[in-house]
Structures are given as C-alpha cells and as structure tokens.
Amino acid sequence: MNKTVSIVVLFFTIFLSCHTDNDDKANNTTVSFNFSHHWDGTPVTNQDFNVIKFTNENGEQLSIERLRYLISDITFTKQSGEVLKTNDYNLVDVTNGENLTFTPTMIIPSGIYSKVSFTFGFKNEKNTDAVYQDLNIASWFVPAMLGGGYHYMQFDGKFINSSSIEQGFNYHAIRAVDTSGSEPIFPQDTFIIVNLGPVTISNDSTFNIEMNIAEWFKNPNTWDLNTYNQMLMPNTTAQIMMFENGQNAFSLKSIE
C-alpha cells in the first residue's frame, strides 16, 4: 500500500513540475526593437542620403549625410507598477545601416504593460565620461570642456542657405551645457524619455519604432538652419530646442 501511495505521489510531483516548467517557458519572451525612419511619411534610408531632397518646416532644402543616435534604458512597466529595465544601449547608425534592429539581453515575461519606454541618449547617471569602449572608438564622446559623456545624436548634412550656397550643418544633440563660467553647468536635462504607451506582450515580439526626421526641425521650434547650423554642441539654447523638438520625433508604428 505504502509503495502504491509513493508511486502516486511521485507521479503527481513529476506531472506538476513539468506543468510549471511549461508555463514558465510560455511566459518568457524575447523582444526586439526595429528602427525605421521617415520624413513626414516618406520612408528614409541611407539610400536617400547625400542628395539635397528634403525640405524642412522653415523651407530650407537639405540633405542627410550622417545620422546616428543612441537609445538606452528600455523599460517595461507592469500594471502593478513593477518596472523591468534593460541596462543595454544601442547606437543606431542609419548612415551605415547598422544596429537598426536591437534585441536587449533581458527576457520579458508576457503580459500587459501599462507603459514601454526608452531613453533617447543617456540619462545623466549613465552619461559617464569615457566608460563605454565601443562608443569611444565611434567618436561618440563629448569633450570634457562640455561636461563629458556622450552624444545623443549626430545628424549631419548640407542645406541651401539664404545666400543660395550649399553649407554644412551638424545637428548634434548632447546634454545641454552652459560653459559661460569656469566650470560647465547643466541648465536642464535634454535626454528624452520616449513613451511608447501601453502594450500587451504574448509572444516573442518586434517593436517597430519610427523616427520622423522632419520633427527635429518642426515642433515646437521652427528650426532656422541659417541661424543654427554648426557648432551647436556648446549652444545651450540650441540644445534645449533640440530636446523640445525631439519630444514627438519617435513613435510606435506596430508590434509584430
């Protein structure tokens, strides 16, 4: 009798164990992020670079020659308020078509999330000078005289200026800095938390993120390239305007 009971108990133990394992596997998902780009609805890839073919809100014709930006701290917030945050970062390099898809190392449990977000650039505590070796060789750093750390975006191209001459521009977003004193000070944060809204994750998923490049010149500040074109890194006003215009540059197109 005891032997029979033991066998029955052992059977249910094994059965329940297997059942639990299967549930765990079903709950764990891999989430990827795919970054695409458009100019007010017209798709943009690096095949569209190096030709003056875009017109910004201010009416200036321009080309894109280099577009790279950094995203970090992808965060999943559960309805309970629990936060799952990846510590990865990704340098999206549109110029070379590299890192357009990014899969954080973190496994995300399936479920309903009240918010998914990422940071454009680095939050201040992670924007530490010289610590990211891959970014150091990518010429992504910010000089110590400007507070150090790293760029958020390098967006270079040429535009037709008010004298009808082709001229370069360097729309480089960094942590806004005021260098008028003996030491750099930071008037306000200029990294951007991009909120992708509530999502439900049931399986392995790809988030298709879009950047409307035209937004950087549009809203709320109509960008005048004749005024703001080069040497913008130490320009506090320009950096804050970039931060403001970047608020609506990103959107979640779909989840596949």
Place this chain on the structure above:
Amino acid sequence: MLISTFIIWSCSNESVDRYSPTPNPLRIPQLFQDKILNPILPPNNPQTIEGIALGKKLFFDPILSGDNTQACADCHTPENAFTDIDRFSKGIDGSIGKRNSMPIFNLAWNYDEKFFWDGRVFSLEHQAFRPVTDPTEMKSTWNQVTQKLQEHPDYPSLFQQAFGSRSIDSILVTKAIAQFERTLISSNSKFDNFLLGKATLTAEEQNGFNVFMDETKGDCFHCHGSDNNPLWTDNLFHNNGLDATFTDLGLGKFTGDPADNGKFKTPSLRNLAFTAPYMHDGRFATLEEVINHYSEGLKHSSTIDPLMKKVAQGGVQLSNEDKADLKSFLLSLSDYEFVNNPNFKNQ
C-alpha cells in the same frame, strides 16, 4: 630489434620537424585596455614568436621585390614611424606612385579592417599582398617571390618553425608580415604619459588640446578622436576639403559611389613629428601648412564632409597663438620610444 630501432628512429625524426610555435600575444597598453575595444586578431593567424620574427625578416628583406633592391622598410622606415620622407615613394624602377606612404602603427585596432588611403583592401594580411606586385612599388610576382624564398638557405626552415610547413606561399608570407606589423604598437607619447599621470603638459600644449577639442575652434575630435580614444583616428573616410575637383577619387574609385569621391582615410595624429609630408598625396610639407588648411584653406566640393566648419570662409580662422599651440599639442602625441625601439629595427 630492427622494429624497435625503426620506431625510435621514426620518433626521433618527428621531433626534428615538430611544429610548436610559441604564442606571443600582443602586449596591450594600459590606455588601450582602459578606453577602447580589444584589437582585431584573426584566429587563423595567431601571434607567435616565430611568426613575428619571420615577418620582421621579410619586412626588411628586399627579396620581396622584382630586382632584390627594395624592402617594405624602404618606404616604411622605423625612424619615420614606418612611413618615409618623400611625397610619393619610388618603386624599384624609379616609378612614382600617387599616394603618400602610410605610417604603420596600431593597425590591429583598425576595427573595420579597411586598409590603404582608399580602404580598398580588407584585412592586414590582404594589404600585404599588394605592394609586392604593384608596378610602381616592388614590381614582382608572387611566383617569383615564393620561388626565391623557397630556394633561400634560411627561409624554408623559418616557415617550418612559424607555420609548420617548408612549402612557402604568398598566404604564409603575408601572414608573417601581418604578425610583425601588429606588434608595431605606439603608446608612449608625452600625451599618453600625461593621461597616465606621469607627465605634465606645457601651457601651450594644454591650450592646443583645448583648441583641438573645442567645436568652435579646431573641432578636430569628431574625426581624430580624443583623450578617450588613444588611436587618434576614427579609421573612417572623409573629404576634408582639400580640392574643389578631384584628380584622385579616393574611396569613390573603390566603392563606385560618387558620394565617396574625394574621401580618404583619417590618419592617426600620433607621431606627426616623424611622418611629414602630410595628407594622402603628401601635399603639405609641414604641420603649419596642415593647420592653415583647416583654418583658412578649405575648398568646397559636393562631397566635403559637413563636419568641415565655415567652408565659405575657408575654415575655422584660428588665431596665430591657437595655431602654434595646436601644433605643440599635436607634437606631444609623438612617441620617441616607438621610433627608436630596437625590436622594430633591422638589427
């Protein structure tokens, strides 16, 4: 008894030909360890004492040239940080190339592995193939070279020790040269020692560094790196405003993309004290000329890099003081130990 003797003889014979190269990993400088990614080391060509020694011997041996008069080291001399003093180097028959000889150091950290001024070759091993057959350089053939090496009294056994084969071919030759070239590491300039807390910059050098890093002045860092990148190059390709029209398409000739016309590889700023003349075509004899180019001499073209500032005015218009200080800083990147290192010389 006969069988035993045969076995012993066989074993003895094996030991003579045994291939057992001695691993000799690169010694990575502290700043490189701290600030940048590990070097590129192909798994099919590990660094060994025997391979490096063979590569060094080949690098300094004119046997690689068509008439046995020119070695790699003739255009890449140690005292010039492995470039030479000519605007264009001469080949074995007096032919003149159209590019300035590139210095050779820290090549294991060329992460994209695109070599030459126009990036036309992938990998250091493949780079070493080209000069041997270039009609304006060594003007030989690989058949001739490998035959001469094979008939040489020393080389077959040196290849055996390095690669386990007495049969010499171009692949093994270039592997050996690449191993030697990877050992050419420059990391002991005054500025390196400043970053390590072992040296102090002069006021001029410090101001020159500030000019270099200031986006409103030199803005050199976007292409040439900074104190956070001890390579002092981005290893990428830019049109830095040398010409309004191009006689040499550079990267564009290799890629076929007109947007790449006039782009050339960013050279490292290390060892400028030894590497004049400057630019891909050696057009500038002095550092003053180079700095004047960026300050007042930029020329607009369709592919000029947008990072070039104030092109319509000719450049960033540095003051004479800033120019002099920038030169002082640049010279602080010169590594005298590197150019005098006996391990890198033919002795």
